[in-house]
Amino acid sequence: MRIVHTSDWHLGRTFHGVDLLDDQRRALSHLAALVAEEAADAVVVAGDVYDRSVPSADAVQVYDEGLAQIAAAGAQIVVTSGNHDSATRLGAGSSFAAAGGLHLRTSIGSIADPVILTDAHGEVAVYGIPYLEPDTARRQLGIDEACGHTAVLEAAMDRVRADLAGRDARSVVVAHAFVSGAAASGSERSISVGGVETVAAEVFSGADYVALGHLHSPQRVTDTVRYSGSLLPYSFGERTHRKAVWVIDLDADGVAEVRKRELPLVRGLSSLRGTLEELLTDDRFADAEDHYVEAALTDDVRPLDAMRRLRERFPHAVHVQWDRPHAGSGIDYRSRVRGRTDAEIILSFIEDVRDEPTKGERAIIERALRDVVGEPEADATEGELALFALDAIVAESA
Structure with missing residues (x-):
């Protein structure tokens, strides 16, 4: 039997405010083409199908289109929920969906209810373990005391092993968790509020293959415990990643081979x-020029309208910042203003955030300071006078 392992589609996610649904639609088409090329029997999706618990109508449509393409490629689909998903919403209609080859495993009650696939060697039992929040899942799993991720996943795997003991079947576990020994990429949301979120790979002992979701970089924890990574890069820290899926071949004895298949690049990321x-x-x-671009500008003077000008060459530029040369002396603000006049403080502020003030701006500052000194606030501290003067500058500029 041949199974394709994918996860972390995050449909509906934006990238620095840019809608990624068109990119995600293309990535799912690439995935479906790979499934057809591999003649895969099944595709497992290890959580975080959506990026939010209440996905947009457009995200749901992309999900529906992607499932249809994968099904048309000849594969059955097993989906479990991640920490970004609403388990209830994702699992709605699961009984009816199964008749069409879509098997949803999003509840604790379905952990010991595997999807049974068959090949020439017999049965393959595919178990789905949704993301388990310890505080809300422990009682359903028979744990009375407060616990962490390890305890709830051990309890879930106890159910899997108990069911598997009564079957003559090979097994695949699909789970959404942070397993120690794997590396996060920075675009994942933490799955723990306090405490330790990582669990040991040994928690999943007894399964022939463990298909994990949550971490966005494709990686091997052990030979048979792996992360497929996200469908697309979701941070500039992932710009060097090659997104991929794992293709698992099962023979009569279990896992015969695991191969990495890279997905075609939808759009590159560049830090300039x-x-x-x-x-x-x-x-x-x-x-x-056709990449998503973040740019660090090193001009001596902050350029005006930098993003608009960048997009003339890089239409997919999403972030720009000014890294002023020689900025950052390491001196704290109190030290910088000590012994300086109000005018010097204000002029230094303008120079720090923009460039050197013009003669006209200097005149406005001096006039504003004279106006402030003539008011009742004349007894104010130097810092307060500077703030009053800045307010006067803003009012006059407006």
Whole structure:
């Protein structure tokens, strides 16, 4: 039997405010094409199908289209829920969906109710363990005292092993958890509120293969315990990742082979650094023109309208920041303002956040300070005078 392991689709997620649904639709089409090419019997999705518990109508439509393409490729589908999903919403209609080859395992009550697949060697039992929040799941799992992720997953696996003991079947466990020894990429949401969220791989002992979700980088914890990673990169920290799925071949004795299949790149990510003029004209940045781009500008003076100008060359630029050269002396603010006049404090502030004030701006500052000194607040501290003057500058500029 051949199974494709994927997870963390995060349908509906945005990237620095940019809607990713079109990219996700393309990625699911690539996944369906891979399933057809591999002639896979089943696809398992290890949680975080959606990015939020109440997905948008458009995200649900992309999910529906993706499932239809995978089913048309000839595979049955087993889905469990992650910490981003609403288990109840994702699992709605599970009894009817199963008739069409979509098997939803999103509740604690279904942990010991495997999806049974068959091949020439007999049965394969696929168990779905949804994301288990310890405080809310422990009582349903028969745990009376407060506990952590290890305890609830051990209790869930006890149910799996007890059911498996009564079957003559190979087994696959699909779970959403943070297993120690694996590396996070930075775009995952923590699954623990206080305490330790990681669990040992040994918790899943007894299963022939464990298909994990939650971490966004494809990686091997053990030969038979693996993360497939996310469908797309969801942070610039993932720009060097090659997104992938695992293809698992089961023979009569269990896992015969596990292969990594990289997914086609939908859109690259690039982190660029230089002056605005360099980014707009230098040929060495040409490869990033169709990428999502974050740019760190090193101009001596903060460029005006930088994002609009960047998008003339990089239409998918999503983030820009000004890294002023020689900024950051390491001196705390109190030390910087000690012994300086109000005018010097204000002029320094303007220079720090923009550039050197013009003669006209200096005149406005001096006039504003004179106006403040003539008011009852004349007894105020230097810092307060500076704030009053800044308010006067803003009012006059408006």
